[in-house]
Amino acid sequence: TTAEGLELPESIGGDLYLRSLTTAEGLELPESIGGNLYLYNLTTAEGLELPESIGGDLYLRSLTTAEGLELPESIGGNLYLSSLTTAEGLELPESIGGGLDLYNLTTAEGLELPESIGGGLYLNNLTTAEKEELRKRYPNITIY
Numbered sequence: 001t002t003a004e005g006l007e008l009p010e011s012i013g014g015d016l017y018l019r020s021l022t023t024a025e026g027l028e029l030p031e032s033i034g035g036n037l038y039l040y041n042l043t044t045a046e047g048l049e050l051p052e053s054i055g056g057d058l059y060l061r062s063l064t065t066a067e068g069l070e071l072p073e074s075i076g077g078n079l080y081l082s083s084l085t086t087a088e089g090l091e092l093p094e095s096i097g098g099g100l101d102l103y104n105l106t107t108a109e110g111l112e113l114p115e116s117i118g119g120g121l122y123l124n125n126l127t128t129a130e131k132e133e134l135r136k137r138y139p140n141i142t143i144y
Contacts, residue, residue, distance in 0.1 A: 001021060003018075003026045008028065008029065010030055010031055011032050012030050012032070012033045013034040013035070014034060014035040015035035015037070015038070016029075016035070018037075018038060019038050019040045020041060021041060022041050022042065023042070023047070024042060024044075025046075025047050027047070027049075028049075031053075032051050032053045032054075032055075033053070033054050033056070034055040036057040036058070036077065037057070037058050039060055042060060042063060043062050043063060043083075044063070044067075044068070045065075045066070045068040045070075048069070050071060051072060052072055053074055054074075054075050056076055057077035057080065058075050058079050060079075060081055061083060061101075062083050063081060063084060064083050065086075065089070066084060066086075066088065066091075067088075069089070069091075070091070071092060072093055073093055073095070074093055074094060074095045075093050075096050075098075076097040077097055078096075078099045078100070078101065078119060079098070079099075079101065080101045082103045083104055084102060084104060085104050086107060086109075086110070087107070087108065087111035088109075090110070090111070091112075092112065092114050093114060095116055096117045096118060097119075098118050098119040099117065099121065099122065100117050100119070100121045101122045102122060102123055103124050103125065104124075104125050105123055105126060107130070108123070108133065116140065117141050120142045121141050121142065121144065123143060
């Protein structure tokens with residue numbers, strides 16, 4: 001649940017599971033992770049410095065706000081931000097190789113998407129009208 005005393009290598013070729021970590025305080029992540037990064041239980045990005053590159057998925061499912069969140073320029077797989085309800089302060093990577101999960105977003109206000117998302121964009125709690133507006137702005141992205 002804490003990163004106190006945790007020393008990680010500069011690079012990890014596969015996955016890094018830190019599912020029970022509740023705070024990023026004292027966490028020093030590798031510069032690159034070739035696979036997935038699991039940070040399921042972080043509710044705030046305070047003190048979180050993500051790697052420059054993540055080859056697989058990035059799981060930040062419990063973040064309730066994007067305040068202070070600095071995402072890598074590129075994520076090779078899916079990006080899970082399931083608990084965000086607003087896009088305020090959210091700056092997405094230039095490239096997302098997989099899908100983007102913004103399941104609980106309640107408004108599209110301020111949402112700026114990358115030109116390319118390899119998978120679908122999941123916006124289950126937006127109105128049909130907001131989804132249609134986004135489809136017009138981003139015709140190359142499949143929106144659910």
